[in-house]
Amino acid sequence: MFGYLDIEKGTLNDGQRGLWQTFMCGLCFSTKKLYGNYPRMFITNDVNFFNVLFHSVLNLDVKIDNRRCFSHPVKKRSVLNPTELTDKLAAANILLTYWNIYDDVLDDNSTKKKAALKLFKQSYLKAKEQFEELDGVLSKRYAELQSLEKSDCTSIDKVAHSFAALSQDFCRIVLADKTNGYVETLCYNVGKWIYLIDALDDVKKDIKKRGYNVFVKSYNVTSDKELAQYIDEIEFEMYSVLNRIAQAYNDLNLTKYTCILDNALYESIRNKTRLTIDKLKQN
Amino acid sequence: MDYNAYEILGLTTSATRNEIDERYKELRDKYQRARFALGEEGEEASEKLQQIEVAYRDILASLEEENQAQTFKEDDSYTAIQQLITEGKLDEAQTKLDDMVSRDAEWHYVQSILFYKRNWFLESKKQLELACQMEPDNSRYKQSLDKLTKILASNTISPDQLRTTSRPMDDGPRVGAGNGTCTGSSCMDCLLCNTCCNCMSCMGGGC
Numbered sequence: 005m006f007g008y009l010d011i012e013k014g015t016l017n018d019g020q021r022g023l024w025q026t027f028m029c030g031l032c033f034s035t036k037k038l039y040g041n042y043p044r045m046f047i048t049n050d051v052n053f054f055n056v057l058f059h060s061v062l063n064l065d066v067k068i069d070n071r072r073c074f075s076h077p078v079k080k081r082s083v084l085n086p087t088e089l090t091d092k093l094a095a096a097n098i099l100l101t102y103w104n105i106y107d108d109v110l111d112d113n114s115t116k117k118k119a120a121l122k123l124f125k126q127s128y129l130k131a132k133e134q135f136e137e138l139d140g141v142l143s144k145r146y147a148e149l150q151s152l153e154k155s156d157c158t159s160i161d162k163v164a165h166s167f168a169a170l171s172q173d174f175c176r177i178v179l180a181d182k183t184n185g186y187v188e189t190l191c192y193n194v195g196k197w198i199y200l201i202d203a204l205d206d207v208k209k210d211i212k213k214r215g216y217n218v219f220v221k222s223y224n225v226t227s228d229k230e231l232a233q234y235i236d237e238i239e240f241e242m243y244s245v246l247n248r249i250a251q252a253y254n255d256l257n258l259t260k261y262t263c264i265l266d267n268a269l270y271e272s273i274r275n276k277t278r279l280t281i282d283k284l285k286q287n
Numbered sequence: 288m289d290y291n292a293y294e295i296l297g298l299t300t301s302a303t304r305n306e307i308d309e310r311y312k313e314l315r316d317k318y319q320r321a322r323f324a325l326g327e328e329g330e331e332a333s334e335k336l337q338q339i340e341v342a343y344r345d346i347l348a349s350l351e352e353e354n355q356a357q358t359f360k361e362d363d364s365y366t367a368i369q370q371l372i373t374e375g376k377l378d379e380a381q382t383k384l385d386d387m388v389s390r391d392a393e394w395h396y397v398q399s400i401l402f403y404k405r406n407w408f409l410e411s412k413k414q415l416e417l418a419c420q421m422e423p424d425n426s427r428y429k430q431s432l433d434k435l436t437k438i439l440a441s442n443t444i445s446p447d448q449l450r451t452t453s454r455p456m457d458d459g460p461r462v463g464a465g466n467g468t469c470t471g472s473s474c475m476d477c478l479l480c481n482t483c484c485n486c487m488s489c490m491g492g493g494c
Contacts, residue, residue: 159409159410160409161402161405161406161407161408161409161410162407162410165405165407168406189406192406193406196406237409239440239442240408240409240412240436240440241408241409241440243439243440243441243442244408244409244435244439244440245406245408246446247439247440247441247444247446247449248406248408248439250446250447250449251449251450251451254447254449254450255450255451255452266447269446270446270447274446278442
């Protein structure tokens with residue numbers, strides 16, 4: 005599910021790309037400090053986006069150091085000094101990854117995923133201890149999602165709600181008393197977009213595997229060609245979500261790190277949506 | 288009614304409108320013929336005819352009154368539910384909507400606002416389409432559907448222009464968008480409720 009929320013690297017200058025990378029390194033060093041090396045491989049762009057967003061919402065200044073690391077042993081790179089927030093997000097990343105793999109295991113029972121889950125167990129248990137509330141919410145929302153998917157739910161909004169609400173809860177818990185309606189609406193719709201773009205992108209694969217796909221179920225189709233007939237409705241839903249994201253983001257009136265956030269929310273996710281819809285239209 | 292009009296027609300208050308009409312016609316025909324009889328029988332029939340005319344008229348008037356009261360009650364319920372939606376009490380509003388017996392166009396309209404507030408856009412559109420189908424001449428429903436499909440889901444409006452509040456000036460307080468009567472949270476409703484201004488500007492920038 006993760007990996008869709010990213011920046012459009014081609015349209016950023018070197019400094020801006022570097023800033024994104026610096027935030028990523030901060031998350032990576034927090035992960036190393038708290039959970040060791042193995043989980044560092046699982047840091048996603050999605051969580052890094054929230055890393056930048058939450059630093060911006062909390063109006064936090066960051067300190068940057070030049071450091072070498074395991075994957076860049078020669079040249080020093082600028083690294084964000086781990087903050088309380090990057091520590092929290094490192095824990096959140098472990099929990100999100102764990103529940104995401106767990107969900108995949110329930111879906112397709114793959115041995116590779118099962119092995120990854122086993123390797124992850126120790127870090128998960130530690131993160132769970134640190135972030136009990138978030139773990140509870142994730143387990144509840146993923147169970148909701150599983151049960152809706154198992155019951156072959158045909159309402160796109162209803163199924164996507166579980167994942168969207170998960171993203172909103174994640175925001176509320178991490179920001180605690182600094183949360184507000186705009187950022188929660190933003191996170192709800194970002195979560196919804198992640199779920200929907202993943203489903204839309206996987207239509208062909210899910211039909212082949214006979215796995216659950218909310219678009220396939222909702223329109224009761226047997227091929228991506230057939231689904232293309234419903235492109236207007238799909239476009240309506242996707243752009244409504246994208247526009248609510250932009251609306252809530254603009255309402256926040258953020259001032260820090262906005263070059264990255266503008267890029268992700270005005271360009272990257274819109275381009276990805278356009279490409280995925282165009283791919284479907286070609287059918 | 289001070290007397291029991293239903294009793295005069297030989298009915299109980301649970302009688303349906305059809306039953307009332309049929310019984311009235313039946314009795315009217317009977318006494319219309321009988322009133323030409325000679326002597327007391329004719330007089331009695333004439334009196335009876337007058338009684339059933341009055342009873343029938345009174346029953347219809349009371350039914351109309353009940354009907355209006357019901358409509359007012361429903362209008363009141365919709366206003367109360369919309370109030371709950373504005374306050375963000377969405378689950379409570381949904382329970383009240385589910386409890387309502389009627390599923391008229393207004394019901395679907397209010398349900399569409401509720402779904403919109405939940406960020407359930409497809410469901411919101413479906414409900415609005417139902418409202419429009421049931422009352423094709425209702426311009427409120429039509430305009431809302433237009434705004435939902437042409438503005439909220441627009442892929443041509445530049446994303447940096449979309450907002451529900453104005454940009455803060457010198458860190459001053461946020462003010463409402465549009466004509467200044469809507470605040471950030473209620474502005475979302477105005478897309479559907481048309482309660483304020485030309486909300487094109489809330490959705491499409493310019494605030």
